[in-house]
Amino acid sequence: MDITLQRVGYTYAAGTPFQKQALHDVDVRIPDGSYTAVIGHTGSGKSTLLQHLNALLKPTEGTVRVGDTVITKETKGKQLRSVRRKVGIVFQFPEHQLFEETVLKDVMFGPLNFGIPEAEAAARAEELLGLLGLPEGTAEKSPFDLSGGQMRRVAIAGVLAMDPDVLVLDEPTAGLDPSGRREIMDLFHRLHEERDMTTILVTHSMEDAARYADHVIVMHDGTDVLEGPPEDVFGDAGRLARWRLEVPRTVAFQREFERGAGLPEGPPCLTEEQLADYLAGAVKKGGGAR
Amino acid sequence: MERILSMEDIRFTYTPEETDKPYAVDGVSLDMHQGEWIAVVGHNGSGKSTLARLMIGLLFPQEGTVSLFGDALTEENLWDKRSQMGMVFQNPDNQFVGATVQDDVAFALENNGIPFEEMTVRVREALAQVKMERFLDHEPQHLSGGQKQRVAIAGALALRPRLLILDEATSMLDPQGREEVIRVILELREKTGLSVISITHDLEEALLADRIIVMNRGRKFAEGTPPEVFARGEELTSLGLDLPFAARMTGLLRERGLELEETMSERKLVESLWTSRSNG
Amino acid sequence: MMEKMVFGRYIPGDSFVHRLDPRTKLIFVFIFIAAVFLANSTASYALLLGFTLFAIIVSKVRIGFLIGGLKPVIFLIAFTFLLHIFFTKQGDLLFEFGFIKVYEEGLRQGIYISVRFLVLVLMTSLLTLTTSPISITDGLEVLLGPLKKIRFPVHELALMMSISLRFIPTLMDETDKILKAQLARGSDISSGTMKERVKAVVPLLVPLFVSAFKRAEDLAVAMEVRGYRGGEGRTRYRQLKWDWRDTTALLILLLLIAGLWLLRR
Ligand SMILES: Nc1ncnc2c1ncn2[C@@H]1O[C@H](COP(=O)(O)OP(=O)(O)OP(=O)(O)O)[C@@H](O)[C@H]1O
Ligand SMILES: Nc1ncnc2c1ncn2[C@@H]1O[C@H](COP(=O)(O)OP(=O)(O)OP(=O)(O)O)[C@@H](O)[C@H]1O
Ligand SMILES: [Mg+2]
Ligand SMILES: [Mg+2]
Numbered sequence: 001m002d003i004t005l006q007r008v009g010y011t012y013a014a015g016t017p018f019q020k021q022a023l024h025d026v027d028v029r030i031p032d033g034s035y036t037a038v039i040g041h042t043g044s045g046k047s048t049l050l051q052h053l054n055a056l057l058k059p060t061e062g063t064v065r066v067g068d069t070v071i072t073k074e075t076k077g078k079q080l081r082s083v084r085r086k087v088g089i090v091f092q093f094p095e096h097q098l099f100e101e102t103v104l105k106d107v108m109f110g111p112l113n114f115g116i117p118e119a120e121a122a123a124r125a126e127e128l129l130g131l132l133g134l135p136e137g138t139a140e141k142s143p144f145d146l147s148g149g150q151m152r153r154v155a156i157a158g159v160l161a162m163d164p165d166v167l168v169l170d171e172p173t174a175g176l177d178p179s180g181r182r183e184i185m186d187l188f189h190r191l192h193e194e195r196d197m198t199t200i201l202v203t204h205s206m207e208d209a210a211r212y213a214d215h216v217i218v219m220h221d222g223t224d225v226l227e228g229p230p231e232d233v234f235g236d237a238g239r240l241a242r243w244r245l246e247v248p249r250t251v252a253f254q255r256e257f258e259r260g261a262g263l264p265e266g267p268p269c270l271t272e273e274q275l276a277d278y279l280a281g282a283v284k285k286g287g288g289a290r
Numbered sequence: 291m292e293r294i295l296s297m298e299d300i301r302f303t304y305t306p307e308e309t310d311k312p313y314a315v316d317g318v319s320l321d322m323h324q325g326e327w328i329a330v331v332g333h334n335g336s337g338k339s340t341l342a343r344l345m346i347g348l349l350f351p352q353e354g355t356v357s358l359f360g361d362a363l364t365e366e367n368l369w370d371k372r373s374q375m376g377m378v379f380q381n382p383d384n385q386f387v388g389a390t391v392q393d394d395v396a397f398a399l400e401n402n403g404i405p406f407e408e409m410t411v412r413v414r415e416a417l418a419q420v421k422m423e424r425f426l427d428h429e430p431q432h433l434s435g436g437q438k439q440r441v442a443i444a445g446a447l448a449l450r451p452r453l454l455i456l457d458e459a460t461s462m463l464d465p466q467g468r469e470e471v472i473r474v475i476l477e478l479r480e481k482t483g484l485s486v487i488s489i490t491h492d493l494e495e496a497l498l499a500d501r502i503i504v505m506n507r508g509r510k511f512a513e514g515t516p517p518e519v520f521a522r523g524e525e526l527t528s529l530g531l532d533l534p535f536a537a538r539m540t541g542l543l544r545e546r547g548l549e550l551e552e553t554m555s556e557r558k559l560v561e562s563l564w565t566s567r568s569n570g
Numbered sequence: 571m572m573e574k575m576v577f578g579r580y581i582p583g584d585s586f587v588h589r590l591d592p593r594t595k596l597i598f599v600f601i602f603i604a605a606v607f608l609a610n611s612t613a614s615y616a617l618l619l620g621f622t623l624f625a626i627i628v629s630k631v632r633i634g635f636l637i638g639g640l641k642p643v644i645f646l647i648a649f650t651f652l653l654h655i656f657f658t659k660q661g662d663l664l665f666e667f668g669f670i671k672v673y674e675e676g677l678r679q680g681i682y683i684s685v686r687f688l689v690l691v692l693m694t695s696l697l698t699l700t701t702s703p704i705s706i707t708d709g710l711e712v713l714l715g716p717l718k719k720i721r722f723p724v725h726e727l728a729l730m731m732s733i734s735l736r737f738i739p740t741l742m743d744e745t746d747k748i749l750k751a752q753l754a755r756g757s758d759i760s761s762g763t764m765k766e767r768v769k770a771v772v773p774l775l776v777p778l779f780v781s782a783f784k785r786a787e788d789l790a791v792a793m794e795v796r797g798y799r800g801g802e803g804r805t806r807y808r809q810l811k812w813d814w815r816d817t818t819a820l821l822i823l824l825l826l827i828a829g830l831w832l833l834r835r
C-alpha cells in the first residue's frame with residue numbers, strides 16, 4: 001500500500017493569533033513494503049507529517065493518498081476510520097495511552113474497536129505479549145504495575161494487535177536503556193522483514209535511520225528537502241549540516257579515517273559491521289607500500 | 291581535597307513491609323570529592339534515581355548514612371544542605387514551576403529568602419551561565435526541551451550550589467538539545483569547579499566524567515575511570531549496558547584480525563588505524 | 571479543537587491596558603461588574619457599551635478575534651435575549667407572528683440583559699487577554715494579603731492558582747496527544763449512542779489522570795528540591811509597581827460610574 005502526499009500543507013489553529021504553519025508543499029512517496037525513516041531537526045514537522053499518514057490530521061492543503069483512500073480537508077469520518085485500521089501509530093512515550101485494568105484488555109482495545117471478534121483479539125494479544133518478550137503472567141497484571149520498559153512494550157503490542165499493514169513509529173525508544181532500545185528496534189525490523197510490514201520511523205538517531213531504513217525522508221522547516229536511499233542521504237555531511245543534521249557516527253568516523261589516510265570519500269558505511277569491514281580492508285591493503 | 295558527599299552501606303526499599311522484595315538500593319557506598327564529575331549508569335530500574343533521591347534527602351535510607359559536606363544528613367540540617375545542592379530531573383515540563391523563565395530561576399531564591407535586589411542579580415547571572423539571558427520573559431511552552439533544561443539548571447545554579455545532580459536530564463532531548471545541555475555543564479565545571487553527579491543512559495556522555503559508577507539491580511556493580519569501567523566489556527553488555535562507539539569498533543576490528551589496543555577514544559582509534567595502515 | 575478558545579487566554583502586548591498594574595485591572599473589573607448593575611436606561615446601557623468598545627480599542631486586542639472566540643457565549647446571550655422576548659408581556663404589542671407575540675418591554679429587557687451580559691464577558695475576557703495569568707495571581711495575592719491575618723492561606727492559594735494556570739497548556743497538549751493515540755486505536759468519541767460515548771471517554775480520562783498525578787508528583791519533588799516549604803520566610807521576586815497609568819485608569823472608572831449614575835432613569 002503506497003502512501004503519497006501531494007503538495008500537503010498543515011496549519012495549526014488556523015485563523016487565530018496563535019496560528020502556526022507546520023507543513024507546506026510536502027511531496028513525498030512512501031513505497032509499499034519499504035522501511036522509511038523520517039529525519040529532521042526538532043520542530044521541522046516530523047510529528048505533524050506522521051499524523052497525516054493515518055488521518056489524525058487532515059491536510060489543510062493538498063492531498064494524502066493511503067492505498068486507494070484519498071484524504072483532503074473535506075474527507076469525513078468513515079473513511080478516516082478505515083485508514084486508521086490499516087495504519088497503526090506508535091506515538092512517542094506510548095505507555096501514556098494505557099488505561100485498562102489488565103494488560104490483556106488494553107492490548108485488545110484496538111482490535112475490538114475495529115470489530116475483531118473477542119476470541120481472536122485475545123489470541124492475538126497473547127501472542128504479541130510473548131513476541132515482545134514480556135514475562136509469562138503479564139497479561140493478567142495491571143499495566144500500571146509494570147516497569148517503564150514493560151509498559152512501553154505493552155503499548156506497542158496494543159498497536160500491533162490491530163494487525164496494521166503500515167506501522168508508523170514516532171521515536172519509539174526514547175528514555176529506554178541501551179539494551180531495551182536495541183531489542184525494540186530489532187523487533188520492528190524483524191516484523192518488517194517477516195510480515196512485510198511497511199514501516200515508517202521518525203527518529204533523531206541518524207544511526208538508527210542508517211541502520212534500518214531503505215528509504216529516507218529529510219524534513220526541514222516544514223517541508224521535505226530530500227528523499228532517497230540512505231546511501232545517498234548520509235554520504236554528504238556538508239549538505240546534512242545545512243539542515244542542522246549530522247551524519248551517523250559510523251560515517252563521521254569513516255570520513256575522519258579517509259581524511260587522515262588520504263583516501264577519497266567512499267560510499268558511506270551505514271552500520272558498524274560495514275564500517276569494520278571497510279576499515280579492516282583499507283588497513284590490510286595498507287598505504288605503506290605507496 | 292574536601293569530601294563533598296559520602297554514602298556508607300546504604301540500603302533502601304520502597305516497600306519495607308514486603309520482605310521478599312529486593313531492595314531498590316542495596317549496600318551502596320560512595321565517596322565524592324569537591325570538583326569531581328561522577329556518572330551513574332545502569333539498566334532501567336537499577337536504582338539510579340533512588341540513589342539520587344537518597345543523596346538529596348528526598349528519601350532516607352533504612353540502613354547506612356548519607357553525609358553531605360562533612361556532616362551526616364538529618365531531618366534538622368536537611369534544608370540547609372539542600373540549599374547548597376541543585377537537582378535537575380528528566381522531564382523538562384514537570385519541573386518548570388514559574389510562569390516565565392525568570393520566575394522559574396528565582397523560585398529557589400524566593401524559597402531561601404534572598405532579598406529582592408540580590409535576586410535580580412543572581413537570576414541574570416545564572417541565566418547567563420546557561421546562555422539563556424535573552425529569554426527572561428519567555429513562557430515554558432515557547433521553549434524547546436533543551437532550553438527548558440538549561441533553565442532548570444539555571445534554577446539550580448542561582449543558589450550557587452556546590453553539588454549538582456542530574457537525573458537523566460538529557461534523556462528526553464533531541465541530539466541538539468542534549469549537546470546544548472552537556473556543553474553548558476562542561477563549561478560550568480571548567481569555570482566554577484562545580485561537582486556534578488549525572489545519571490545517564492548515554493555512554494558517550496558518561497565518558498566525559500572523571501568516574502563512572504555502574505548500578506545493577508540496586509547494587510554497585512563497578513566503579514572507576516571510564517577506561518577502567520569499559521574495559522569490562524562483555525560483562526557490561528550482559529547487564530543491558532552498551533559500550534562506547536570506539537570500544538565497539540575496536541572489538542569488531544579485532545574480530546576482523548586487526549591488532550588494536552582497547553580504547554574508549556575515537557581519536558586514539560582513528561590514529562592507530564592510520565598508523566597500522568601506513569605500516570601495513 | 572481547543573485552539574479557538576479565547577476565554578482565559580493571554581495575548582502579550584504593550585498597550586496602555588497591558589501595562590496597567592494587575593491590581594488596578596482586578597479592582598477595575600470588580601468595580602465595573604458592580605457598576606454595570608447601576609445601568610437602567612437606554613442611555614446608560616449605551617454608555618456601558620461605548621465604554622467597553624473604548625477599552626477594547628485602547629487594549630489593541632483585535633475585535634474580530636474577540637468576537638470570533640466568544641461564539642459559545644454569544645449563543646448564551648442570544649438565548650437569554652429570546653427568553654426575555656417571549657416571556658415578558660408588558661408594554662405595547664410590537665408585532666405578532668402566529669403564537670409568538672413580541673412586546674415593547676420584552677424587547678427592551680432582552681436588549682438590556684444582552685448588553686449587560688456582553689459587556690461583562692468582554693471586560694473579563696479583556697482582563698485575561700491583557701494580563702498574564704501570573705500577574706493576575708500576583709495581583710490577587712497582594713489584594714487578598716490582609717486575609718492572612720485571619721489565617722486564610724493566601725500564599726498557598728495563589729501558588730496553586732499559578733501552577734494550575736502554568737499547567738493548563740501542558741495538560742491541553744496532553745489531552746490532545748492521548749485523544750489522538752486512542753483515535754489511532756480505533757476509539758470513537760464522536761459517534762454512537764450516549765452510552766457508547768460515555769464509555770469512550772474512559773480511555774481518555776484514565777491516562778489523563780495518571781499523567782496529571784505523575785506531573786503533580788514530579789513537580790512537588792522539583793519544588794521540594796529547590797527548597798520550597800510554604801510561604802513563611804519567602805521573599806518575592808515579582809514586585810508590583812503603581813504608576814500614572816493606574817491612577818488614570820481608576821479616575822476613568824470613577825467618571826464612568828458618575829456617568830452611569832447621572833443617566834439613570
Ligand atoms: N498542537 C500544536 N499547535 C500549534 N503548533 C504546533 C502544534 N504541534 C506542533 N506545532 C508546531 O509545528 C511545528 C512542527 O512541529 P512537529 O511536532 O511536527 O515537529 P517535530 O519535527 O516532530 O519536532 P520534534 O523533533 O521536536 O518532535 C513546530 O514549530 C511546532 O511548534
Ligand atoms: N515510588 C516508588 N515506589 C515503589 N517502587 C519504586 C518507586 N520508584 C522506584 N521504585 C522501584 O525501585 C527500583 C529502582 O528504581 P529507580 O527508579 O531508582 O531506577 P532507575 O535506575 O532510576 O531506572 P530508570 O533508568 O528507569 O530511571 C525499581 O525496581 C522500581 O520499580
Ligand atoms: Mg515530534
Ligand atoms: Mg531513573
